[in-house]
Amino acid sequence: MKWARLIAWLALLGLVAALGWRYLADQTPPPTQALPALQMQSLEARAGFEPDEVEGVWLLNVWGSWCAPCHAEHPVLMALRREGIAIYGLNWRDTPEDAQQFLxxxxxxxxxxxxxxxxxxxxxxxxxxxxxxxxxxDGEIYARWPGPLTSDALRNEIYPALDRASRD
Structure with a gap:
């Protein structure tokens, strides 16, 4: 009888340990990815940037004036800027005139x-x-969000990644 209890307790302890291990494994942040070399040109009359010269934690937002979801997320970007978050833009598949007009x-x-x-x-x-x-x-991508930024995307993906990057 003692052995049966001991075996039951050991089995329960093993189950708890396995569940704890799985929980901890699920909590590890995803690895970062190296930011590849980008081929970009200046947008006339706007401040440009070189990714390897940007210091600290920052966001890179890929957008286009033709993109309806880009219009929808724009107020979120403006709010992030007011929060003091550094956002850099990569305009895609656009004419300089259309990009300028959008901004x-x-x-x-x-x-x-x-x-x-x-x-x-x-x-x-x-x-x-x-x-x-x-x-x-520092040339490492900590997270990416495909699609327009929403309050859920900020809360669940962007803010945690900004926090993790600022601690690394």
Whole structure:
């Protein structure tokens, strides 16, 4: 009888340990990815940027004036900018005139903005559609959000990634 109890307790202890291990394994953050070289050109009359010269934690937002979800997320970007979060823009599949008009009409949330050259940057980043937002620090991508930023995306993905990157 003692052995049966001991075996039952050991089995229960093993189950608890396995569940704890699984829980801890699920809590590990995903690994970062290296930011690839980007082929960009300046958007006339706007501040540009070089990704390897940006210090600290920042967001890279891929957008286009033709993109309806980009229009929808724009107020969120403006709010993030007011919070002091550094956002850099990569304009994609746009004319300079259309990109300028978009920023003139809706406001410019970007510390710096550049244009993709012949889809090279979005291809290097593995982006299939706009908008997409990446959390970056020191040349490492900590997270990416495909689609427009929403309060849920901020709460569940972007803010935790910004926090993790700022602690690393």
């Amino acid at each position: 003139d009409d809706l406001g410019n949330p970007f510390v710096g903005v550049m244009q993709d050259i012949d889809n090279a940057s979005v291809t290097a980043l593995g982006i299939n559609g706009a908008p997409e937002t990446l959390v970056i620090k």
